[in-house]
Amino acid sequence: MIQPDSYVRSLLKRSPGESVTARGWVKTRRDSKNVHFIQLNDGSSPVDLQIVLDAGVVGEQPMDSITTSACISAEGELVASMGKGQAVQLKASAITVNDTADAENYPLQKKKHTLETLRELGHLRTRSNTFGAVFRVRNALAAAIHKFFQDRGFLYVHTPVISASDAEGAGSMFQVTTLDLDALGKSGKPADFTQDFFGKHTYLTVSGQLEGEIFAHAFANVYTFGPTFRAENSNTPRHLAEFYMIEPEMAFCDLNDNQDLAEAFLKSQVEQVVNACGADLDFLAKWYDPELRKTLDGLLNAQFERITYTEAIDLLNRSGRNFEFPTHWGADMQSEHERYLTEEVFKRPVIVTGYPKEIKAFYMRANEDGKTVAAMDVLAPRIGEIIGGSQREERHDVLLARIREMASHGLKEEAYWWYLDLRRFGGVYHAGFGMGFERMMMYLTGMKNIRDVIPFPRTPGNAEF
């Protein structure tokens, strides 16, 4: 096993003169008359370790098998390097080939592949420089999120993946079943879900929020971080059928506290990832988004603007712009509107609050005006909505009336018995929000297609690997 002090990342920081063993996969190899140069990587660093091997040190047979993607262990001494971005290289005295590669048929040759091609090679794209950087950022981002909440004493909670709630209004859902579907088809009869595994119709969760509220009513500050699902037939660069959400939920929290936390949360993520993965971000900026560092610095250094939805609509109406989607009070904001506000008017992230109740979920707290709810969306330049949240309706009578109002939209009062019950027993004012993990990944990496920031994307027609 590679120990922490022997990762390529660690070796590159050690001093000339040290005897070490490096292990990993060969990226490239070139030979001059008297010396072989091997670029080695083990996925820990965007910079390869250069191995220098004098001709004749190892025999002909092992040399032949040291090809791109072969797996080797190299013993030797670290020596000062003239190479850019690395202080040391490894002067090898022995090399073991742990496994050869069918180099001629290796799909990732030196030439640059399109991201589309690499997507078909989900089992190998992980070894490319691009996906090395992306998945190191993904790891660092996940760790940063846990650190942010754990440092604040938030309790991490696993809300259920399989749910009997059909969450009307939250979009299409995947069904989960153990019924024999071929037998069902041939039966000529409708499905009998009392015979299903859970004795009822079940689905994959679209959000852990409602269950998160249960925990916030016992542990005050909690968060979820888990997979969520949408069965929408959207073949776009921004949609996945399976993706990750982070959903904090806080008791004794109003919309102001909620905005403060969302702003601190976004800044902390960027700061931690910049610190942990600076070289990866430089690589991604170079190849995918020259503005990346500027975008991230912009978020870090800005105080987020806070405006109401009504103010936002006013600004859009008075913009003189010819938007594709016309704006009026009551309409949802589109991407073009979000970009205008963040990139042109304020040139920084903007938190919009107080949306019309008709375009927001039933659980958001009704404002005194009778028209709006205590919702908030955090919009960021270049990406638009990155966080959505609200103060929740904690008043039992108001919530019950709202659920009944929504009955015609498919909301079933009896399905919410426990959610209503929470409001009967110390149902304190509380708030929370959700952040799409892969949206944040796109923001941090500059990648333009959401399929390139998740290990194995699930999209319509695609569940490979």
Added chain:
Amino acid sequence: MIQPDSYVRSLLKRSPGESVTARGWVKTRRDSKNVHFIQLNDGSSPVDLQIVLDAGVVGEQPMDSITTSACISAEGELVASMGKGQAVQLKASAITVNDTADAENYPLQKKKHTLETLRELGHLRTRSNTFGAVFRVRNALAAAIHKFFQDRGFLYVHTPVISASDAEGAGSMFQVTTLDLDALGKSGKPADFTQDFFGKHTYLTVSGQLEGEIFAHAFANVYTFGPTFRAENSNTPRHLAEFYMIEPEMAFCDLNDNQDLAEAFLKSQVEQVVNACGADLDFLAKWYDPELRKTLDGLLNAQFERITYTEAIDLLNRSGRNFEFPTHWGADMQSEHERYLTEEVFKRPVIVTGYPKEIKAFYMRANEDGKTVAAMDVLAPRIGEIIGGSQREERHDVLLARIREMASHGLKEEAYWWYLDLRRFGGVYHAGFGMGFERMMMYLTGMKNIRDVIPFPRTPGNAEF
């Protein structure tokens, strides 16, 4: 929002004389002639904060509504306490009732409830002392697991939840579908999965291991930590349909390294949780398992015994015991055998290696003897198997032959194209293991039913909340 220095846990550690605000839910209240005593908790501590309130400080109306499960904020000064387990109490000068409770109908009254009853009250059991302790341990355990791997430079990877692999041999699976099941039933025809969301039959994952191996072939040391599923109709205290698994996978790792890591991993988890949640463990020990601390100390202080399966069977055969399940070479070990080895023979955890290939998975590395594979099971006193793993078959020809051998058991060669492909391009020797998170939770908390260590258990016939 409650800030870190104002959690009940934090207040209990602060000094007499400090002015503070405490927030939370009322556990109990008792009154003497001149003073009210309120036990307050916010889910951060197994010990309540006692609030002392002189009669007449707040009016009659608020006093009436300070009942069990009401939600309050209390301002005042910390004063020295004579109470057991707490150095300070809060002498309140003002109390705000944030939300009252329907106290008469509150299901969690002072009397002790059975765990079965509390399971029906998944939205309120979180506020009980027992589940407060359990879910704080769960949070600490999740954090401990991430810390263990992040400290060692392992990359965290999200393997897919929805999978097109039907993983024959891994037990029953849940199907995931967007087909209209009522329409399908009435159609009189078999299901046409080309019309399903992914264009094929898909399932909920039973393991992230195979995809973990992809990442180990790029990042060397990786781990997963996510939900996994079994559609087994097992109504036992040890089975869940939805549970969490941790699956590390390491390149350049043989079975010895794998055993070392598993042992270090278990010890680190116990050590971290004991440090983070000592008071919670004391509570659980008192009410549920007087041997708990002894069990945990036993694991921490023991060097794990390592024996082969063949040696284990010999010990069982020579035990003179009258086991319910007779032992012979080739048979799987049962719980009674595992307990005999760990509790009576060795009195410590035991790692058993080299199982007959017929009772282990196809991907385990074949040993030279032609009969056994490089599998390992970690058995612990009182709980039995806690970790299962193996060195993986990295030899392309051997793996391919094994998959073909297993064709009669439903293994489809074409489904494993990418898994085989990994072995063509630098497929280094590697190993890994899986640990059931809830099994570890039972071990750490002393809880006897797995439904009591997960927020919202999914079992046959039950998908509430």
